[in-house]
Amino acid sequence: MKTFKYFFLFIALTVITSCTEDDAPEVVTxxxxxxxxxxxxxxxxxxxxxxxxxxxxxxxxxxxxxxxxxxxxxxxxxxxxxxxxxxxxxxxxxxxxxxxxxxxxxxxxxxxxxxxxxxxxxxxxxxxxxxxxxxxxxxxxxxxxxxQNELTTNTVTYPLNQVDLTDASGSITFTERVNGEALAEINLTGSPAGGINPAHIHAGSVATAPGAILFTFTSVDGTSGISRTNVDALNDGTPFGYNDILSIDGYVNVHLSATNLGFLIAQGNIGAN
Structure with a gap:
């Protein structure tokens, strides 16, 4: 009789132990x-x-x-x-x-x-x-x-000077990303409120302008004076990142509108210039 008692006790303890192990929550660290x-x-x-x-x-x-x-x-x-x-x-x-x-x-x-x-x-x-x-x-x-899009501490800023619009000027800042691409931020004061102002990198320098358009930025919001663009390739598909910006033979133009590119709000040399 004692043998049966011990046998049932063993089975009961085994079941309890098994249930306890199965019910234990996973410890996530x-x-x-x-x-x-x-x-x-x-x-x-x-x-x-x-x-x-x-x-x-x-x-x-x-x-x-x-x-x-x-x-x-x-x-x-x-x-x-x-x-x-x-x-x-x-x-x-x-x-x-x-x-x-x-x-x-x-x-x-x-x-x-x-x-x-x-x-x-x-x-x-x-x-x-x-x-x-x-x-x-x-x-x-x-x-x-x-x-990979995280911004690093590597940054360069170029002035954008007044051209055809009085008291309109600002700057363009390029910040390197972890993947080697760049964030371009244009900040202008005096841009026409309500306007949409196209902006580009042109070949050559301000002194030799006009030059061909190499890169197109997101247009500047005339009300805020701000434009933000990811820079990873030129308009023709050529890879173009932060290090390329530092050495490019180019300049930036901010235009009044898509239908009046000849009227320049601001302009400035970048890269090697």
Whole structure:
């Protein structure tokens, strides 16, 4: 009889132990992380950081921490394809930022379309990070380039001088990306409000103008005086990155309009000139 007792006791303990092991939650630990800066957009006053975390179970967690948000407002956040200057469709939908805390946390292992994505792939991703105004207002309040599009500290600025429009001048700044491409930012004061002002890199120098158009920027918004363009190739398809900008025999023109290219708002030599 004792033998049967011990046998049933053994079976009961085995079942309990087995259930305990099966029910134990997986312990997920942080293996690595990378912090990206989130910059304010259009003077929203919202900025902070996004921490990309590699987890031991091959998932990725993104923790957003920003300041300048409004209590009780939810701010949708996504990773988009391409650079911020180019814009692009949504690649990964993240948990909305809680305006009261300025925080959000999302864990995932695939893009929205089901494509697997790893921590390492995100660090080399051709994408950018965006936070929107609200669930009913898609305006961008904060953004940053990530992965291979991340901006480095290498930058060069050239003056853009007044030409045909009184008191219109500014500058163009090129910033190198991790992948060797560049972000070009034109900032003008005195540009015509409401206008759309084409801008190009031309061959040669201001002294030898006019020169052929080599590269076309995103047109300058006359009201804000701003243009942002990703620079990776000339108009003819020739690769053209940050280091090429430093040595190009060229100059920049900002024109009044597509129908009046002869009227120059601002102009300046770049590169070797």
């Amino acid at each position: 942080q293996v690595d992380s990378r912090l990206f800066t989130i910059a304010s957009y259009n003077n929203s006053g919202i900025f902070g950081s996004a921490n990309f975390i590699k987890n031991s179970n091959n998932t990725v967690t993104i923790q957003i921490n920003v300041v300048g948000t409004t209590d009780a407002v939810l701010y949708p956040a996504h990773i988009h394809f391409n650079t911020a200057a180019e814009s692009g469709a949504i690649a990964v939908s993240l948990e909305s930022v809680n305006g009261t805390t300025g925080q959000s946390e999302t864990t995932f292992s695939t893009l929205d379309d089901g494509t697997p994505i790893s921590y390492e792939a995100l660090l080399d991703y051709d994408g950018h990070f965006v936070i929107h105004q609200s669930e009913t207002n898609n305006a961008i309040v904060a953004q940053s380039d990530i992965g």
